[in-house]
Amino acid sequence: MATVDRYQYLLLMAGCLLVTLPLEFVFGARVWRRPRRLLFALVPTVILFAVWDIAAIARGHWSFDPRYVTGRQLPGNLPVEELTFFIVIPICGLLTLEAVRRILERAR
Amino acid sequence: MWEYTAAAVVVVAAVVLFELRVLRTGLLGTRAYWIALAICYVFMIAVNGWLTKLTAPVVLYDADATTGWRFPWDIPVEDYLFGFALLTLAMLLWDAAAPRQREVADAKVTNVTVSSSPREPARGAPS
Numbered sequence: 654m655a656t657v658d659r660y661q662y663l664l665l666m667a668g669c670l671l672v673t674l675p676l677e678f679v680f681g682a683r684v685w686r687r688p689r690r691l692l693f694a695l696v697p698t699v700i701l702f703a704v705w706d707i708a709a710i711a712r713g714h715w716s717f718d719p720r721y722v723t724g725r726q727l728p729g730n731l732p733v734e735e736l737t738f739f740i741v742i743p744i745c746g747l748l749t750l751e752a753v754r755r756i757l758e759r760a761r
Numbered sequence: 762m763w764e765y766t767a768a769a770v771v772v773v774a775a776v777v778l779f780e781l782r783v784l785r786t787g788l789l790g791t792r793a794y795w796i797a798l799a800i801c802y803v804f805m806i807a808v809n810g811w812l813t814k815l816t817a818p819v820v821l822y823d824a825d826a827t828t829g830w831r832f833p834w835d836i837p838v839e840d841y842l843f844g845f846a847l848l849t850l851a852m853l854l855w856d857a858a859a860p861r862q863r864e865v866a867d868a869k870v871t872n873v874t875v876s877s878s879p880r881e882p883a884r885g886a887p888s
Contacts, residue, residue, distance in 0.1 A: 694858060705772065716821050757796075
């Protein structure tokens with residue numbers, strides 16, 4: 654159980670991607686299918702939030718329970734889970750935005 | 762003291778200013794954006810609630826860096842600003858990268874984009 658626990662954060666992120674996947678293929682969000690535009694949205698966002706995160710970790714604003722993370726870290730003591738968060742959550746947001754747009758268009 | 766709170770307020774303000782002064786996508790004035798944000802917040806409460814629950818927290822916060830207000834369950838209120846900035850910035854950039862129907866369409870895209878992105882609604886109009 655302890656080993657599974659260390660993947661809690663990563664599994665939660667995987668769950669987010671899985672749950673939002675129908676937005677792309679059922680609601681026609683077309684986010685995954687526009688990879689260049691997606692990258693344009695993600696890269697600056699990920700950089701800004703990674704910098705913020707590294708600073709916040711260095712200042713001790715927050716920390717991570719070693720029981721629930723893999724322990725793999727990027728430069729700046731940034732857990733890989735955090736980087737995953739900054740990629741996954743915006744993707745979920747974009748899928749939601751585009752799905753809402755498709756629904757509003759259809760309702761018109 | 763309250764450093765996370767202050768940082769979160771500053772970043773939210775910066776994202777909004779970036780839109781108003783630089784990107785000017787008009788996203789913040791659309792119904793779709795606010796509906797999407799509301800939906801995201803519902804799911805965010807579930808995800809963040811799990812990460813921050815004080816019974817077995819994945820993320821631990823320094824009491825001195827935040828206001829200490831947590832709602833609902835144990836979610837620090839600052840996280841809502843953090844989430845707003847994260848989601849809004851990505852959405853703004855996404856829209857800023859949208860193919861511009863009005864200017865570009867007339868020029869050359871007339872018979873090119875049809876298959877790749879049918880009916881991209883025109884954005885960037887200061888509605």
